[in-house]
Each structure stands twice: as C-alpha cells, then as structure tokens.
Amino acid sequence: MSTKRLLTIIAVSIVGIILLSAVFTSWYTVDESEQAIVITFGEASEPITESGLKFKLPWPIQKVEKLSKETFSLQFGYKQDESGEITSYDKDTKMITGDDNIVLTDLVVQYKITDPKSYLFNSENPKEMLHDATSASIRSVIGNSKIDDALTSGKAQIEADTNELLGSLIKKYDIGITVLTVKLQDVELPNAEVRAAFTAVTDAEETKNTKVNQAEKYENEKISVAEGEVDAIISEARGYQTARIEQAKGDVALFDKLYAEYQNNKEITRQRLVMETLDSVLPGAKIYIMNDDGGTMKYLPLQPLESTKQNAPAATTTNESKTEEGSGQ
Template identity: 85%
Template sequence: MSTKRLISIIVASILGIILLSAVFTSWYTVDESEQAIVITFGEAGDPIIESGLKFKMPWPIQKVEKLSKETFSLQFGYKQAPDGEVTDTFDKDTKMITGDDNIVLTDLVVQWKITDPRAYLFNSESPQELLHDATSASIRSIIGNSKIDDALTSGKAQIEADTVELLGSLIDKYDIGITVLTVKLQDVELPNAEVRSAFTAVTDAEETKNTKVNQAEKYVNQKMSEAEGEKDAIISEANGYKTARIQQALGDVELFNKLYAEYANNKEITRQRLVMETLDAVLPNAQIYIMNDDGGTMKYLPLQQLESNKQTTPPPTATEKQEGSGQ
C-alpha cells in the first residue's frame, strides 16, 4: 500500500470519527425532573427547563450540564441512613449557646432547590458547603438570641421561621442559585441527661397547662353561650310585654274615644252611667240607691236587693204556669 493511500485512509477515518462524534453529541434529552444549561466555549446560556429532545452544536463547541429540579435536604448535625436510622451525629456543629447562657444541641433539616442553574454552576465552587456554613451561622445567631425555654418548648416554630428568613437573606447575598424552602428543627436537647429530664418535666407541665387553659376557655365559651341565650329570652319576653302594653294602651285610647263620643252626645246620661260603673268597681259590696234631690221625701230604689231577689227566686214550674193561666 502506498503512502499516499495510507494517508487518505487515515484522513477519512478521522473525518468519520469527527462526523460520528458530531452526530452523537449534537442531540440531548431533558427529563421532566431536570433542567439544563448549554455552555458554549465556557459561557453559559439561558436555562432550559422544558423537557424533550434538544439540539446543540457538537462537542467541543457546546456542552450540556443537567441539574435536578427536585427538592434537596441538608441534614445539619446528623446523618440519616436510607432506612431512617440516624448513623452519626456531630456535636461540634450542633452545640450552641442560648441567649440566657445555656448550652443546647440542635439538629435540623433544610429543604432547598436549585432555582438558577447558571449561578449554581459558576458562582461558587461548592454551593452545598456554602449552604451548610450559612445554615450553621443562621441557626447559631437565632439560638443565641433565644431563651432556652423557647428552644426546648413552645418557641421552636418561631425559631424555624426566623432561621428561614435569615438563611434566605444570606443565600441571596451569596448568589449561588439556591432557594431555601423550609427549616425544620429535628431535635433540640440539653447535653446533660439530668437536665434533659428536668426540662422534659417542664415540657409536660407546659402541655398540662395548655390543656387546662383550653378546658377553661371551652367552659367560658359554654357559659357565654348560655348567657347569650338567657339574654335573648329576656329581651324577647320584654319585647312581648312591651307589645302587649302598647296594644292595651291603644285599646284603652279607643275605648276612651268611644266614651267621649257618647258623652258629647248625651253628657248627663253618660256622666251618671260612668259614676255608677265607677262606684260598682270601687265599692263592689256596697248597696246602691237611686234618690231624688228635690228636697221632698227621700225615695230610693234598692237595686242590689231587687237584683238579689231576681237571682234567688226560682223560675215557675209548668204546673204553676198552668194554674196562673187558669186564674
């Protein structure tokens, strides 16, 4: 084989390899759980978050870096095996001093995501180590401004919220393409077993207090509901009495108007009738006589006696009626 033919074969082989490399390195896929960024001669382009088959210039002109969209967990102060068992603890990381000069051991979990692939890849050599250091600084600052009772009992939620806020502001300043989602305190305890037992008793007492307070509030609400019901009943009864009195007053007014109309037409007769009715109402057992006042012999008519005789005399029987008619 001649030298010229050998060179041609070598050149063709090189070109074939280059062509195959261009074909196989010009296409890439992005999964639903991934985000990609294309790097052209070391310069990063815009993030690609849509999934599917994508095209780029062949290597070494362009290359692709893929990053996950999932939520990551940073376990601060301990490591946890896949089966859930805690395999190691780091007392030097978790040992902190509270605002009232007590020592506590604090374990926590930080949930975070990659939200800027370009900053994550190029603004820091190790973004996760930087996140770990920022977490340590944040939790130590918050615990250092908190009392031990808050750290061990009812103040954990506030400590978590303050840590998220402080850690998020630090990560924004570092600009490493990470967003902190949540901070969850896994365990806050004292290094001494005897002191831990005492604080456990304090925690139990706090829970008992809260239970009693809730029961008292329930009792207050019950009594308030009963009082409201009684109040509504009294108001309803008063409104009913008010309406009855108004109706009675309107009836009295109507009666008075009718009496006044009669009085206007027959003043003397109406006056005498009103006097008689008033006397009968005021003196129900008195005997009433009708007398003349012309200065002569006094004559009277015993109305009560006549009325009593009328009520006590029995009606005539059929025989008496026949005899009377015969006579």
C-alpha cells in the same frame, strides 16, 4: 526497518489517535433530566437544556459539564445513610432562642441548580456555602423566636422566615442555586429532664386554654340568656304600655260619650252615674230608697239583671208587707 519508515509509522499513528479522539469527543448526549455547559478554553457558554445528541469541538478545545435538573435535599443537623441510620450533629443544631433557652433544631432544605454557569464558576463549593447560609438563617430566626413558638405552634412561621432569609442570602451569593422549601424535621430540648419540664408546662398551658375557653363559653351562654330575658321584659313592658294607652283611649272615649249625654240631660245622667258607682262599689247589695215625705218605701236593686229577676218576687213581697204595716199605723 529504516528510521525514516519508523518515524512515518509513528506520525501516522499519532494522527490517527488524534482523529479518533476528535471523533469520539465531538459528540455528547444531554438527558432529559440534565442540563449542560460547553466550556471553550475556560469560558462557559449558555446552558443547554434541550435533550438529545449534541456536537462540540474536540477536546481540549471544548469540554462539557453536565448538571442535574432534579431537586436536591440538604440535610442540616443530621445525616441519613442508605441503610436508614441517622447520625445527629448536635454542634450544628444547638441554638439559643430569643428568650434564652437552648433547643436542638434540624431541617431539610430542598433546592435546584437554576444557573449552571454561576454554580460552576462563582463558588468553589456551592453545597458548603448553602450549608453555611442555612446555618446562619435558622440561627437568626430561632434567635428571634420564643421557645414556645419553636416547640409548638410557631414552627410554620419559623420555616417561612428561614426560607425567606435563606433565599435572600443565596441570591446575594449568586451561586446558581434556588431554594424551594425549608422543612423543620425536629425541634427539641437538649435533655430528657428539660423536655419533661417543658412538656409539663405545655400541658398546663393547654389546660389553662381549655379552662379559659370553657369560661368564655359559659359567659357567652349567660350573656345570651340575660339578653333574651331583657328582650322579653322589654317586649312585655311595651305590650303593657300599648295596653294602657289603648285603655286610656277607651276611657277617654267613654268619658266623652258620658259627657255628651250629661250635656243633654244632666239630672238623669247624674243619677245614672251614682247608681253605677254604687253598683261597682257594693256589688250584689240591696239598697232601699225612702221617699222624703215618709211615704211608701221603694226598692232599688243594684245588681245584674239576672240576679234582679231571681230576687224580684221576694223584693215585691217585702215592699208589700212594709206598705201594709205603714197603712195600719
């Protein structure tokens, strides 16, 4: 075989390889869970998020970088392998609270890649930057929190503050990531003795709160009873006031009537008042009134009408006997 023929075969083979390479590298597929960036001589295009078969210029003119749309999780302070075994990193999780106590804090950060161009070109290692930003954020928040809040009821607020601070840092770094949630996995004291002591303090605090709540409940009950008694006394006093006023009005009306009678016949009214007064002062008494001239003794019963009727015969007999004795003398 001549040299010329050999060179021709080699040239044809190279062209064929180039053509085959161009055919196979000019098409690519974007899955529904992916987003793609086409890079032309090092310059990135806008993200391609629509799924399907796509065309590009052959390599090395253009190449494609694919990134997932899924939600990723960053495990801070520990690592869990596929078998479920957990490895803790106390160096990362050991932090100082605002009241100078030490706690171990690990958490999970959920995030998405929302700007593929920034994710690929603004940082050499975006995940490492996210890890460092997470460490700075949680340490800052724990450093401004009290140990009671970190271990008990303040966890939700710590999560919210860490999420807000971490989100602002990631936005400032512009690495194409959006932080979705920050979830504290565990906040605990560094050794068993400290944990036991804090548990005792927590139990005492809960007992204190229980006693305070019981005392407040007892106080409220007593106040309610006292207020009810006050209302009852006030109501009774007002009723007594009303009764006294009505009684006074009745007395005034009675006096006005008596006074009108007195104006019409002073002597009779005066005698009537005297008799009614004697009857009220000496109820049931038998009073004898003698004439001024020493004549026949007269009996005046000042008692209820029924009683007068029952005693009338005896009174008559007494009057008669006394009249006869007076005549004989």
